[in-house]
Amino acid sequence: DAKTTQPPSMDCAEGRAANLPCNHSTISGNEYVYWYRQIHSQGPQYIIHGLKNNETNEMASLIITEDRKSSTLILPHATLRDTAVYYCIVRPLGGSNYKLTFGKGTLLTVNP
Amino acid sequence: GAVVSQHPSRVICKSGTSVKIECRSLDFQATTMFWYRQFPKQSLMLMATSNEGSKATYEQGVEKDKFLINHASLTLSTLTVTSAHPEDSSFYICSAKKSGPSNTEAFFGQGTRLTVV
Numbered sequence: 001d002a003k004t005t006q007p008p009s010m011d012c013a014e015g016r017a018a019n020l021p022c023n024h025s026t027i028s029g030n031e032y033v034y035w036y037r038q039i040h041s042q043g044p045q046y047i048i049h050g051l052k053n054n055e056t057n058e059m060a061s062l063i064i065t066e067d068r069k070s071s072t073l074i075l076p077h078a079t080l081r082d083t084a085v086y087y088c089i090v091r092p093l094g095g096s097n098y099k100l101t102f103g104k105g106t107l108l109t110v111n112p
Numbered sequence: 113g114a115v116v117s118q119h120p121s122r123v124i125c126k127s128g129t130s131v132k133i134e135c136r137s138l139d140f141q142a143t144t145m146f147w148y149r150q151f152p153k154q155s156l157m158l159m160a161t162s163n164e165g166s167k168a169t170y171e172q173g174v175e176k177d178k179f180l181i182n183h184a185s186l187t188l189s190t191l192t193v194t195s196a197h198p199e200d201s202s203f204y205i206c207s208a209k210k211s212g213p214s215n216t217e218a219f220f221g222q223g224t225r226l227t228v229v
Contacts, residue, residue: 034217043116043205043220044156087155098209099146100218102156 022088118221135206
């Protein structure tokens with residue numbers, strides 16, 4: 001998997017938008033950007049993924065730059081329950097290798 | 113989303129004994145399941161890839177004779193930690209991918225906290 005770089009930690013006020021950046025400058029043309037999060041002492045939770053177009057679902061929005069070298073996960077109205085470690089992972093969509101390689105992620109702390 | 117269940121959620125065992133952890137996909141079939149290990153304040157590390165009906169593929173540095181993986185059905189994979197020692201104490205997490213090439217996201221279990229005393 002291509003290497004990603006994320007800030008180790010971020011803070012956000014409850015009710016405000018949380019914008020989590022991720023750099024993936026060595027991403028290949030067939031690699032997608034996936035985001036997962038892990039709340040303390042739980043298994044990771046899938047959030048969203050995308051290739052080059054911006055994506056939105058009920059949890060978050062994913063903004064990918066035109067050159068695909070970076071992306072931003074946006075939680076539009078952060079709540080205290082969004083406090084977690086957020087992982088940005090790049091990997092091919094297809095093929096037989098579906099394993100995920102986790103980096104250190106970003107610890108997002110949502111403050112009241 | 114899909115539900116993946118791990119059992120037990122917590123287990124304490126004596127050094128030298130074996131522990132079995134189950135991972136079940138409750139509402140979908142999973143041809144492929146993955147086993148991760150996470151030490152405190154560290155990220156998840158992939159241990160092995162489990163394919164239904166065939167031998168697991170272990171990551172470099174993971175002892176296949178110590179961490180036995182069985183994926184006998186499309187909804188169940190088990191990880192057995194044999195002759196456990198205190199250094200095996202960790203958070204073990206499984207994930208499962210829905211069968212079919214169009215399904216790409218992985219769904220994770222809630223994890224199993226293993227403590228070896």
